[in-house]
Amino acid sequence: YNIQYGIDAEYVVWVTVGPQPTDTTTLLPFLQDFEAHFPQKYLNIIADAGYESEENYLYLEQRGQIAYIKPNNYEMSKQRKYQKDIGRRENMEYNADKDFYVCANGKKISVSGERKQKTKTGYETWKTQYSCENCSNCTLKAQCIHGNRSKTPLETRTKHFEISKIFQQKRAEDLERITSKKGIELRVNRSIQSEGTFANVKADLQFRRFLGRGKVNALVESMLMAMAHNIGKMHHKIQSSRSGQYLFPVNNAA
Numbered sequence: 001y002n003i004q005y006g007i008d009a010e011y012v013v014w015v016t017v018g019p020q021p022t023d024t025t026t027l028l029p030f031l032q033d034f035e036a037h038f039p040q041k042y043l044n045i046i047a048d049a050g051y052e053s054e055e056n057y058l059y060l061e062q063r064g065q066i067a068y069i070k071p072n073n074y075e076m077s078k079q080r081k082y083q084k085d086i087g088r089r090e091n092m093e094y095n096a097d098k099d100f101y102v103c104a105n106g107k108k109i110s111v112s113g114e115r116k117q118k119t120k121t122g123y124e125t126w127k128t129q130y131s132c133e134n135c136s137n138c139t140l141k142a143q144c145i146h147g148n149r150s151k152t153p154l155e156t157r158t159k160h161f162e163i164s165k166i167f168q169q170k171r172a173e174d175l176e177r178i179t180s181k182k183g184i185e186l187r188v189n190r191s192i193q194s195e196g197t198f199a200n201v202k203a204d205l206q207f208r209r210f211l212g213r214g215k216v217n218a219l220v221e222s223m224l225m226a227m228a229h230n231i232g233k234m235h236h237k238i239q240s241s242r243s244g245q246y247l248f249p250v251n252n253a254a
Contacts, residue, residue: 001210001218004030005226007193008042009246010233012226017219023050025121028059044068046190049075055123057170068178068186071171087144089130089161101130105140108133109159125164132159185250192248200232201225 004026006014014034020026027047035041045065049072060067076082077090085091086104093102101109112131118124135141135158145159177183201207207225210218237243 001215002026003218003222005194005197006030006034007190007197010193010197010237011230012197014038015219015222015226017215017222019215023048024053024056027051027056028121031059041065044186046186048190048194052171052174053119054125054164054167054170055119055121057167057174061170066177067170067174068183068190069174070178070187071175074175074178085143086140087146087159089163103132103140103144103159105138105144107135107138107159109161112160115162125166127162127164129162130160135159185247188250189247197229200229205229 001017002020002023004016004018004023005012014030014037016026016030016033018026018029027045031045041063043064043066045060046068047070049070052069052072056069057067071077073082082088083091089101092104092109094100095102099111103109109130109132111128113129115127115129116124117127135145138144141154141157141159145154145157150157178187205225205228207221210221212218212221237245
């Protein structure tokens, strides 16, 4: 089961249990289930990289909520290897007016088509396809064109890629938010509070496996553990005079 905890001020405020193998498709059902039982709606939604998707970005935007979701390439993009990779679209020069990229060898990579893609949740997105004008005899081809599993010889291959322009726009807006002073504070607190809650339940309370079978029993057990965590957290915050503290102060950029 994929257990989702919603954390506010170090307390678990909602729990869901689902069969999803990854976190990407759990955010919307979690928020919908929470809001079906409570009248309040949180303005800021802070989540880790596993929750990033175009569908999630647009869902939150349409409901007047603000996404603070770490892009799934955020940590990787800070590495020198990533920044020096000439084959990555992010490292190419882009002409926004005419909508084309320029590769490291000075060749144009222009729009060659568009296709509609449907996700497992039923969400439809449009992908813009780009292809290089001429990759023949390019001395940088081995560094630019990736994918060693292709059966087509490298000599005859052409550089191409596809992107969702809506997704890239929403990711750029989100990246600006999470790297702001407020975004850093919220992101660091998500790590402390959310990961700390699971650590407490699994390590301190020693809850390592479910005793019952079935989704309902798993949900009940998860909620009981969340209640146990909340009681312990309330006691600890009272004893340490932190009852009114919602966020841990952050002094350094992350």
